[in-house]
Amino acid sequence: MINETMYGLGSRRSVIREIFEYGNRRRAEIGADKVFDFSLGNPSVPAPREVEEAILDLVKNSDPIALHGYTSAQGDAGVRRAIAADLNARYATNISPDSIYMTCGAAASLCIILKALNASSADEYITFTPFFPEYRVFVEAAGGRLVPVASDPADFQIDLEAFEKAITPNTKAVIVNSPNNPSGVVFTPEKLKAACALMEKKSKEYGHPIYLISDEPYRELVYDGKEVPFLVNYYDNTVICYSFSKSLSLPGERIGYIALSNKLEDERRVYAAVCGAGRALGYVCAPSMMQRVVVKCLGKTADTSVYKTNRDLLYNALTAYGYTCIYPDGAFYLFVKSPEADANAFCLKAREQELLLVPADDFGTPGFVRIAYCVSTEQIQNALPAFQKLMESYQ
């Protein structure tokens, strides 16, 4: 008599959560320093100093009724002005403050825009493998259907031929996540340009827009000066879904935004639908104090240098041991080919070395594993012999 779909979602743990819980038990058994847990994408560096300063300043120096009071559903007007100005200065765009909608983080951003756009159970949402498994949950909750398109297995860039084949008259939107969780790949400008050209062609052919939803919580987590293409500059019908979770190491605070391109078709109607979807999903407004905190920290990030150190250490060691790794330009994940076809079997074998890795089957990419390197550099150093031993068992 209750909702069986919701019961299913709540009772079947995600594979990541399952491994993390195993890790908790194992840590209790043999000690935390003996377990090499690479399962969770939880930032391991603290929020930048400016976050603490902003909170203290706001609490001490502002009217608590305003600070903790409702903002408008779209978010505080000053906050939206500052975010639009920051985006426009960084990316030479022309996004209006009235096209920004503050949200409770990236998951909320995605659920709201999907609910706003979805008009029929036939609506399809393309994404590229590997993809964050919750995309399927969010798309189905909005009433649509997720259509995963296999990426080029050599570099996990977009496979344009496969992409073109997947676009149908029912394609409502394409979800892009670059830098990518779990591959760490940043899509190249060339591939994105070609993909956008395809979408434009198909939009014209079918007589309705195909929206581009850019899920970019890892936008600032790139290394060696790599640039992340800002999709508003590539495609008119772009919707940005952003979260401050990773850039400011605030994942629990649930703060992010939706930004609509000023060139979006029917922009005012889509924005109204975003407001309606936020209302229907019970969001009311994004956390009021955190709206003001993130605005005081625009342009700042947590110290992500440890992620680069970790990436270099792990990538170089694992490739030297004989693993096939996708080179990650961003995010904090290393995507590794399982030495045996069954990545689940490989992950169980890794457990014998106390290595907790995530099989990528749920990410739409069987035969691969995700290693979240947002951990201490020491943990990686200590884990390297285990990785080596594990590979030797396959040779």
Added chain:
Amino acid sequence: MINETMYGLGSRRSVIREIFEYGNRRRAEIGADKVFDFSLGNPSVPAPREVEEAILDLVKNSDPIALHGYTSAQGDAGVRRAIAADLNARYATNISPDSIYMTCGAAASLCIILKALNASSADEYITFTPFFPEYRVFVEAAGGRLVPVASDPADFQIDLEAFEKAITPNTKAVIVNSPNNPSGVVFTPEKLKAACALMEKKSKEYGHPIYLISDEPYRELVYDGKEVPFLVNYYDNTVICYSFSKSLSLPGERIGYIALSNKLEDERRVYAAVCGAGRALGYVCAPSMMQRVVVKCLGKTADTSVYKTNRDLLYNALTAYGYTCIYPDGAFYLFVKSPEADANAFCLKAREQELLLVPADDFGTPGFVRIAYCVSTEQIQNALPAFQKLMESYQ
């Protein structure tokens, strides 16, 4: 091609928001002190000192990675233990920490439990007039149907006869909001006992539980030592939806919880569905720092004495002028019978006196208006001559 229901929800402003926007324009025209705005249920007293102290203490003395990091989806385990212990101590209940689910406020609590319970488009949710208009939005977003039942117009307590007639085999749940927005009425133990007995009888008759959803953001906002019946002690199949918005004057921070009675039928299955619904709606976890803040403030409230002062001043003056008012034991609303049948016409006439009141048509009670007295006592004093003049125009 977008979702027209969401577009409708986002483009049609609520009547309250409409009046508030009119107030903003009018304030700019004639000065803020000349406009007597009673439209919004926004707390007018600051959060208690303990909130500021808790934030400062947490920011200065805890590990920022844990403080701002993800909690489990259900909420931090220590936070849930503290809330369960507090409830059990205050109400002699036996609620388990594992039956608490932390949420982004009351609207989120309602959306999540409705999504968790709703199994069919035939499912019906009874509520009593007058009711918070967003109930309709939330119930319909979950896929169900709202069934408003008229209360006794003399005192806005439950009309048991009307209630019994409204219960059908499709009744999935009954939503109770006491102290009530917009009437300020606290349901009496006698009426609640009789209503619960009816629900038990009908549950048996139909062979499935009828859930009782208690929406109680105003639980602590009662005057003259009035007691608010805690429904877990009245009915086994009770779900509490709580928010700290009003008690701690933190409406923008979006923090509250769902608590399931330990006697709820299929409690573990319902809790799993709650977790699933939170996931499907994109909630991930409730804001992490605020979870810890509210736990440090359990048992505290903002200084609500001004609300009592305001209630007494307004109720006594308006009844003396000849208005028919429902005596409010709680919340911060006065519910007043319109002197003419059309409450919208009355509210427009009130505008001529610069009084901004909300017609209660959207609350399911035509012919009444809501006066939100969560304003300064000075505003009420200054508004009294206008209320008097307005009534004189009807005599």
